[in-house]
Amino acid sequence: xxxxxxxxxxxxxxxxxxLVSAAIAEIAKILKPGLTTLDLDKLAAEFIADHQxxxxxxxxxxxxxxxxxxxxxxxxxxxxxxxxxxxxDIVSVDVGVYKNGYHGDHAYTFILGxxxxxxxxxxxxxxxxxxxxxKYAVSxxxxxxxxxxxxxxxxNEGYGVVRELVGHGLGRDMHEDPQVPNYxxxxxxxxxxxxxxxxxxxxxxxxxxHVYTDTDGWTIRTKDGKPSVHFxxxxxxxxxxxxxxxxxxxxxxxxxxxxxxxxxxx
Numbered sequence: 289x290x291x292x293x294x295x296x297x298x299x300x301x302x303x304x305x306x307l308v309s310a311a312i313a314e315i316a317k318i319l320k321p322g323l324t325t326l327d328l329d330k331l332a333a334e335f336i337a338d339h340q341x342x343x344x345x346x347x348x349x350x351x352x353x354x355x356x357x358x359x360x361x362x363x364x365x366x367x368x369x370x371x372x373x374x375x376x377d378i379v380s381v382d383v384g385v386y387k388n389g390y391h392g393d394h395a396y397t398f399i400l401g402x403x404x405x406x407x408x409x410x411x412x413x414x415x416x417x418x419x420x421x422x423k424y425a426v427s428x429x430x431x432x433x434x435x436x437x438x439x440x441x442x443x444n445e446g447y448g449v450v451r452e453l454v455g456h457g458l459g460r461d462m463h464e465d466p467q468v469p470n471y472x473x474x475x476x477x478x479x480x481x482x483x484x485x486x487x488x489x490x491x492x493x494x495x496x497x498h499v500y501t502d503t504d505g506w507t508i509r510t511k512d513g514k515p516s517v518h519f520x521x522x523x524x525x526x527x528x529x530x531x532x533x534x535x536x537x538x539x540x541x542x543x544x545x546x547x548x549x550x551x552x553x554x
Contacts, residue, residue, distance in 0.1 A: 290465050291457065292483045297390065298524055298533070301459065301485055304341070304392030305522040305533035308383045311335050312396050313538040320548035321375045321400055325357035328381065329368035336385050344384025344391050344462050351506065356382040363450055363491050363499055363508040363516040364395075375401035378411065380518040384462060391462045393487050394534045395520035398543065399550035406494065407515055410447065412553040414492040414517040417441040421470075421488050425480065425523050425530035431466055432476030438490050439471040448497030450516070453508065455489045458522055480525045485533070489520030 293301065314335050315328050333354040336343055343354040351365075358366035358380040359373070366380075373379065382395035397411055420441045424433040439449050449471050457464030466478050470490045493499075495514035502509055510516050522533040544551050 290478065290484065291459050292481060293459060293485055293524070294483070297459070298483065298485065300388045301390045301392065301522070301524070302533045304385055304387045304390045305394065306392070306535055307336070307339055307341055307385050307387060308392040308394050308522075309535040309538045311383050311385065312381055313542040315381055316398065316539050316542035316546060316549065319379065319398055319400070319546060320373070322372050324370050324372055325359070325366070325368040325379070326370055328357055329354050332383055339387070341385045341387035344386050344393060348462070358382070358507070358516070358518065360515055361510045361513050363493070363510060364453060364518055365506045365508050367504055367507060373400055376403050378403070378407060378515055378517065382518065382520065389460060391458055391460070392522055392534065393458055393462055393520070394522050395489060395518050396536065396539050397517045397519060399553070400548060401550060403550065408550070408553040409445070410492065410494050410515060411517050413442060413445050413447065414490055415519045417490045417492065418488060418519045418521060421490065422521060422523055422530050422532065425486060425488065425525050427480055427482040427525055427527050429480055430475055430477045431468055431480065432472040433474055434488060435469045435472030435477070436474045442490065442492050448493035448495055450491040450493060450497055450499055452499055453491055455487050455520070458485050458487045482526055484525040486523050486525065487520055488523055489518065491516065491518045
């Protein structure tokens with residue numbers, strides 16, 4: 289069932305979304321080689337608790353951590369662990385919070401240190417494709433218009449668009465209708481009306497689109513072992529232009545100020 293929001297509900301959702309942005313920005317401030325993704329998980333848990341919220345992911349269908357951290361060939365849902373991060377890693381951080389009865393849920397991919405031009409381009413194109421999709425999150429369009437924009441933008445660069453995982457509605461529940469794939473036909477899917485709230489999240493592989501689930505039962509990896517990138521925004525459908533509830537500028541400012549992170553893909 290599609291759940292359209294009131295203006296008051298959207299304000300509450302924006303509070304949750306901005307808290308996610310702030311949490312990811314805190315991670316961006318400290319992220320460097322030698323840290324572990326468990327360090328990042330602990331930081332996020334403390335930050336969320338300090339802001340009178342709870343992690344959306346913890347214990348969700350048995351998930352045992354506060355955030356997901358997907359490194360290199362991990363697409364999404366990666367477990368934080370004790371392995372030190374290294375120069376050249378790409379790290380996708382996905383955070384969810386529950387505050388005032390509503391969820392925020394979005395993601396950002398970071399580059400640690402020096403990588404080759406192909407990886408820089410993958411990160412840049414994936415991030416840009418998110419905004420290409422958001423352009424179509426306006427009332428009167430269909431979900432397939434978002435999906436098609438993301439698919440075409442990435443496949444024109446030769447990338448694999450993951451099909452097994454999709455974006456989704458967002459609100460009182462972390463996953464609401466409708467599903468928002470990153471592939472599809474223009475004019476397909478539900479007709480979007482004003483105040484539909486969505487998590488739009490391209491998951492893009494450098495090589496093949498094919499993925500598999502690791503032995504932990506959660507981490508999704510590329511079958512060919514090539515890198516994958518994930519970006520996600522919380523978005524409210526409006527007339528003419530979508531309202532982005534989350535805020536990457538907080539994250540980008542911290543990313544650029546951290547000398548251990550590579551922001552040269554901008």
